[in-house]
Amino acid sequence: MASVFFSYTHIDESLRDQLEIHLSLMKREGLISAWHDRRIIAGDNLDDSIDEQLEKADIILLLVSANFIASEYCIATEMTRALERHKAGDARVIPVILRACDWHSAPFGKLNAVPTDGRPVTSWANQDEAFTDIAKSIRKAVAATASAAAPKVGTASAARSSAPQPAVVEPSAAAQLPRSSNLRVKHEFSDLDKDTFVSETFDFLARFFEGSLQELEKRHGQFQGRFSRIDARRFTASIYKDGKSVSQCTVTHGGAFGGHSNREITYSNQISSHANSYNEALTLTEDSQTLYLKPMMSMARGVSEKLSDTGAAEYLWSMLIEPIQR
Missing domain, CATH: 3.30.920 (Metal Transport, Frataxin; Chain A)
Structure with a gap:
């Protein structure tokens, strides 16, 4: 299962919610798990929780808008570390262009962005089509990530993977109960x-x-x-x-x-x-x-x-x- 990390600003939270809905099928299929800062438990250290999940992520989604680019935390902390892991081959960074902005000259500007051709989600007449386009691209990225991570037959790593392994329980996982990502409620508009x-x-x-x-x-x-x-x-x-x-x-x-x-x-x-x-x-x-x-x-x-x-x-x-x- 690939771990997906959302890097975004809270101003764009409603668009992040819509994207997560479109990733629901992949979660149900057991292909991905999704994490963003709204999953941090009350009392946990914010920076430590984000750093931990960022280091574990297989796929890092940069939800790009002018607000994202203006965010010191998103750019200096999350994006910088994400690109370091991408360059090292430890994770895959995917820019998701939510709103029109000057992103091509950003540090992630040379990466292949989604939706197709980097067309901003909000510029689509039907945003469901934009999110579907994004979800399909993420599905392909998940498949590529799984293929790259699979051990090669006949290698020492394959032999080790076939041997019984002791169960390892991370302290944070043991203390945290599983929960649904489907926690959205109807928004009442005044x-x-x-x-x-x-x-x-x-x-x-x-x-x-x-x-x-x-x-x-x-x-x-x-x-x-x-x-x-x-x-x-x-x-x-x-x-x-x-x-x-x-x-x-x-x-x-x-x-x-x-x-x-x-x-x-x-x-x-x-x-x-x-x-x-x-x-x-x-x-x-x-x-x-x-x-x-x-x-x-x-x-x-x-x-x-x-x-x-x-x-x-x-x-x-x-x-x-x-x-x-x-």
């Missing part, structure tokens, strides 16, 4: 949590559209973009080709005239001041751990029913840019 999520997502959408229009102009000179923030709850975006309008939209947070829920974001494929005229609506939804936005047309368009802020931005942007991609 009205403030929900309203803040939708409001911050709308502001992110506005910045995303403005930045995307600017980048479109830089890459394709025949196209011009126009972004206008009408007010705190509405913006418009237009794409022109050689001065002629080819695509436009209005994105609204809730209903300007009370026609829609405050926890809804609507998209209209025309410049409009009427909130009750739209082609798509993203409505707040939740599961036991996370808040999401659900597209009204998710089944018809074949998109995820659980969109993060980045997923929602990519989805609505695809509707605006679609006319010039046909």
Whole structure:
């Protein structure tokens, strides 16, 4: 069984929880055991417990974000020792890119990161797909680790391994009862949590559209973009080709005239001041751990029913840019 160590910051704990869920099958199959600092028992020395598990780990996951890189403990202590063990061939270090950040020039930047191509988890429209991609990569790493650790037939180590060995019980293991890693409970989201999520997502959408229009102009000179923030709850975006309008939209947070829920974001494929005229609506939804936005047309368009802020931005942007991609 391979021991998996999570190196992360508590700000990213919810994403770590989601990753651990996706590793549950491997734990059930007896392929891995997982450890992170939430398993430290009350009264135990924090540094000693982390050092002990870090030294025992076969696979060390660096859950990378700007907060991780900014953490002195994560970088100077956990990452540094992890890379030393990786270089010595005693462990395998896998960077898991959770959020967009400048990680390529970090000490672990030359290692093959997951998800595929180091694409940040939060940039996937469906984060379950990102975590599935990560889990599959970890499964391959576990198999490679087990293969490398297997004794070779005919060697002295193989002969020793076949001989009866005395049972050795580590003091810490004897004092610690086994327990489940499935200790997550349903998170209760307040009205403030929900309203803040939708409001911050709308502001992110506005910045995303403005930045995307600017980048479109830089890459394709025949196209011009126009972004206008009408007010705190509405913006418009237009794409022109050689001065002629080819695509436009209005994105609204809730209903300007009370026609829609405050926890809804609507998209209209025309410049409009009427909130009750739209082609798509993203409505707040939740599961036991996370808040999401659900597209009204998710089944018809074949998109995820659980969109993060980045997923929602990519989805609505695809509707605006679609006319010039046909």
